[in-house]
Ligand SMILES: Cc1ncc(C[n+]2csc(CCOP(=O)(O)OP(=O)(O)O)c2C)c(N)n1
């Protein structure tokens with residue numbers, strides 16, 4: 001077969017750029033912030049700018065804690081996948097969610113859970129398989145959800161969510177709601193037939209769905225050149241008769257603007273949009289993967305585009321934050337994460353027999369009490385946010 | 390006295406009445422709108438309920454089921470039609486991984502019905518004749534029903550729609566227009582998980598469901614006349630969960646059991662029913678539990694092949710006579 005012969009660097013590493021020259025283009029196009037003073041149609045308010053920073057930092061911190069401490073201490077049940085370097089995507093998306101909006105997040109979208117009000121301690125309990133985690137120990141990591149705050153619990157089978165979000169947004173249309181649904185996927189998952197089936201249906205019916213692709217350039221070890229042959233994934237929009245754009249997923253302004261415009265279109269009944277967010281997974285696929293297949297230079301290059309560092313620079317330039325504010329923010333987050341980790345660890349594991357409960361819907365289920373508890377917590381957190389709802 | 394109606398009409402009435410009483414019930418599937426469905430089960434529904442509640446979809450079975458699940462998470466009660474139940478394989482992931490696990494994983498009810506024509510006998514060949522219950526039988530969280538009668542067709546449909554879990558509702562296409570009955574006009578339901586005794590008899594229990602119920606009844610009449618053997622026919626109606634009490638109760642009385650289904654033998658539900666009886670009713674048994682099912686082949690097309698493939702009254706009679714002598 002005519003597999004492309006990968007060029008190797010001096011060290012014998014396979015160069016992603018050699019495999020996929022268009023990524024070099026994407027990288028170069030997004031490395032420098034747009035020249036001159038760029039104006040965006042939709043920008044965060046001052047308060048939102050700070051919140052975006054706080055939530056990106058919170059996301060990074062909790063994942064660092066989970067991956068680099070708790071996992072290594074053997075306290076996490078199962079595998080760990082993080083979204084390091086991709087925080088702008090999940091946080092900026094969730095900042096646009098209003099009450100009644102629904103998202104189906106990926107395994108890199110911790111930020112969505114946090115912005116929607118899931119308390120960090122519940123997240124930790126979840127990762128530790130505790131009965132007070134959002135999945136009560138039935139599933140782990142980000143496989144948790146709560147429809148009351150519009151979060152669909154993901155299953156592992158990537159791409160499943162495009163059809164599901166189609167139904168969510170169909171119901172919104174049937175009920176005459178002004179809400180929207182977010183279908184989050186990695187670029188790898190967009191090769192699944194389900195992704196096509198969902199987006200095609202949403203396009204036909206002009207459903208209020210937004211298809212956000214985090215193109216972190218790899219699906220596990222597979223570079224994009226072996227996942228698809230299009231220049232940009234947003235080019236696929238043409239085939240569905242909808243708009244699509246490719247943006248710098250590490251740039252808060254672009255992320256916020258692009259998602260904001262797509263949300264507006266969707267709320268106005270104009271149908272779905274594809275947003276391809278170029279980013280990079282600043283880790284292996286999971287905590288056990290050393291990402292040896294990614295040339296070292298690539299990590300270095302993308303470190304310069306770290307969304308949090310860039311946003312800090314921007315906010316400093318805009319005189320919205322000072323070192324003192326940052327320091328305070330960091331220590332507050334750190335305290336919260338430490339308390340969360342302690343709380344999570346102190347929670348009980350499920351009773352073995354709970355394995356047998358809730359295979360079918362059951363009015364006496366323990367789910368309902370737990371959800372009541374979580375509702376109070378998420379409501380309280382949501383009330384502290386100047387997010388849209 | 391109401392007019393007798395067909396099995397197909399009963400299915401339709403079940404859906405229609407639920408759509409009248411509950412605005413959240415809607416239908417989606419291929420050609421279900423203007424055309425009224427490949428078998429006309431949804432005929433007239435578009436006119437009555439409009440295009441927001443009777444939705445023609447592209448050929449996208451995974452979408453059909455996935456969208457049903459998504460809508461259900463939003464409080465709707467979707468009915469997803471598979472044009473032929475065979476195509477449900479394209480939605481396997483959505484059903485087994487997303488829908489069936491939903492309440493267990495995240496405590497959200499998932500009231501969806503997936504329905505469509507199943508079964509052979511119409512020379513539909515390997516891809517328009519299948520019995521898919523075996524494939525989904527091993528999926529905790531799912532319910533699977535197949536009515537044999539006009540009454541159950543309507544009553545089970547209503548229960549399936551009202552059920553907060555995903556239900557696969559299998560329609561035997563051979564029965565669509567072949568059986569007719571008068572049924573009450575009131576709002577009755579048939580509970581999921583409860584079998585019924587289709588025919589009482591003291592000698593051998595035949596545990597079956599779907600179109601095979603009629604083959605069993607035919608065999609029972611013949612055996613009663615010719616051999617003086619009285620079959621008890623247990624119509625399961627629900628395949629998952631199945632009515633363990635009624636199976637055991639029947640076997641206690643007859644001491645012999647035959648399981649009859651149109652699905653192929655190996656890995657079919659019959660294996661589970663037989664093990665259940667062996668484990669829990671061993672003391673009552675005077676003979677081994679016997680299975681009569683289709684052979685382990687794809688469903689063939691040409692009439693002699695398909696006739697050979699499908700279990701029928703004759704084959705059951707043979708098995709009964711052999712078992713009676715044990
Ligand atoms: C249908 C399916 N096949 C395989 C896997 C195993 N798997 C988990 S994550 C992953 C890579 C996903 O890549 P992408 O969609 O780009 O998301 P990323 O992990 O890069 O964020 C794979 C292959 C899966 N979860 N689902």
Ligand SMILES: [Mg+2]
Nearest residue numbers: 186187218219
């Ligand atoms: Mg990826």
